[in-house]
Amino acid sequence: MTAALHARDLSLALGARHILEGVDLAVDPGQRIGLVGPNGVGKSTLLRIVAGQLQPDRGVVTLAPANGNVGYLPQEPERADETVREHLERRTGVAAASAALDATTAAMAAGDPEAGDAYSDALDRWLALGAADFDSRIAEVWADLGLPERLLDERLPVLSGGEAARVGLAALFLARFDVFLLDEPTNDLDLDTLRALEDFLDDWPGIVVAVSHDRSFLDRVTDELLALDGRGGADWVRGGVAAWLAAHQAAAPSAQTVRTAAAVATAKPAAVVAASPSTLRRRMGEAERALAAASKQRDVLINELGDALDHREMHALGERLSVTQAAVDAAEETWLALAAEAEAAGIEL
Ligand SMILES: Nc1ncnc2c1ncn2[C@@H]1O[C@H](COP(=O)(O)OP(=O)(O)OP(=O)(O)O)[C@@H](O)[C@H]1O
Numbered sequence: 064m065t066a067a068l069h070a071r072d073l074s075l076a077l078g079a080r081h082i083l084e085g086v087d088l089a090v091d092p093g094q095r096i097g098l099v100g101p102n103g104v105g106k107s108t109l110l111r112i113v114a115g116q117l118q119p120d121r122g123v124v125t126l127a128p129a130n131g132n133v134g135y136l137p138q139e140p141e142r143a144d145e146t147v148r149e150h151l152e153r154r155t156g157v158a159a160a161s162a163a164l165d166a167t168t169a170a171m172a173a174g175d176p177e178a179g180d181a182y183s184d185a186l187d188r189w190l191a192l193g194a195a196d197f198d199s200r201i202a203e204v205w206a207d208l209g210l211p212e213r214l215l216d217e218r219l220p221v222l223s224g225g226e227a228a229r230v231g232l233a234a235l236f237l238a239r240f241d242v243f244l245l246d247e248p249t250n251d252l253d254l255d256t257l258r259a260l261e262d263f264l265d266d267w268p269g270i271v272v273a274v275s276h277d278r279s280f281l282d283r284v285t286d287e288l289l290a291l292d293g294r295g296g297a298d299w300v301r302g303g304v305a306a307w308l309a310a311h312q313a314a315a316p317s318a319q320t321v322r323t324a325a326a327v328a329t330a331k332p333a334a335v336v337a338a339s340p341s342t343l344r345r346r347m348g349e350a351e352r353a354l355a356a357a358s359k360q361r362d363v364l365i366n367e368l369g370d371a372l373d374h375r376e377m378h379a380l381g382e383r384l385s386v387t388q389a390a391v392d393a394a395e396e397t398w399l400a401l402a403a404e405a406e407a408a409g410i411e412l
């Protein structure tokens with residue numbers, strides 16, 4: 064894995080807004096970059112341009128060597144109307160390689176004199192993509208991600224959010240990519256799957272560019288942090304995640320106070336823009352977990368208060384209870400505000 068990635072002068076305006084304005088990005092082989100910035104600033108847009116999914120107004124993205132494979136994990140899991148197995152075969156390139164191998168085999172059988180070379184190229188590609196042992200590799204990845212076997216024959220649109228997120232990761236684990244572009248990969252993941260992703264990335268030698276709000280994920284997986292500034296530019300953040308967090312905490316929204324995990328600031332930029340559906344879902348999930356944790360703590364305190372024997376102990380417990388109750392109220396308020404924001408934006412949760 065020696066691929067390097069270069070983006071030069073990337074610029075894109077959407078409507079009147081200059082989302083990106085002359086962004087340069089040079090990523091060396093094996094370099095791991097976290098991409099941060101407030102909601103709606105253009106992180107997904109930058110990643111989609113680098114992944115070749117979106118055409119910039121100006122600028123170019125080059126991969127060296129040019130035939131390297133880029134694996135892109137979108138912020139919203141894919142929902143094409145295909146089975147999970149078909150999805151894995153398509154996303155990993157195994158489907159196309161198998162079709163090419165079948166076609167060249169048929170041409171050889173038909174006596175086409177040129178078919179030999181084409182067959183040999185198709186076979187090389189089929190082997191290089193790991194198609195020969197694809198089924199046994201699926202079984203391994205399925206076990207790592209705790210996915211049930213029956214899921215392979217399900218169609219993507221019927222999967223739950225958590226299942227779809229894990230299937231997206233499975234495709235990454237199974238493919239032979241040189242570069243990973245990951246857009247909020249920890250959204251919708253339970254803790255075990257999050258660990259499986261982090262473990263996988265630990266041993267993976269290629270380039271990683273990951274958009275994330277999850278501080279511990281960024282700390283563990285990335286070496287450098289690039290922040291979009293909301294004016295179309297991108298700057299390296301000296302001091303990494305901790306420095307970024309310190310600089311942005313003051314501007315963070317109230318949801319910040321109820322986060323269970325320390326998350327990277329998600330304050331909106333001056334030109335207020337709507338959070339994406341998956342950002343809203345993530346923040347609601349965080350508020351729900353904070354609410355559950357605070358409610359549980361409150362119940363424990365109420366029990367302890369019932370068992371308290373002396374006045375001083377009761378007083379101390381009472382104080383802790385009022386703080387915990389305030390946390391419950393704040394989490395509830397945050398959740399309701401996010402639900403209202405989602406409803407106003409017509410987002411199904
Ligand atoms: N097709 C489009 N037409 C017009 N504006 C768009 C379009 N797609 C995205 N935008 C806007 O472009 C801006 C950048 O969006 P983008 O999804 O890249 O932000 P982001 O930083 O990934 O946000 P989040 O943290 O919520 O995922 C947002 O203001 C968004 O509303």
Ligand SMILES: [Mg+2]
Pocket residue numbers: 106107108138246339
């Ligand atoms: Mg995004």
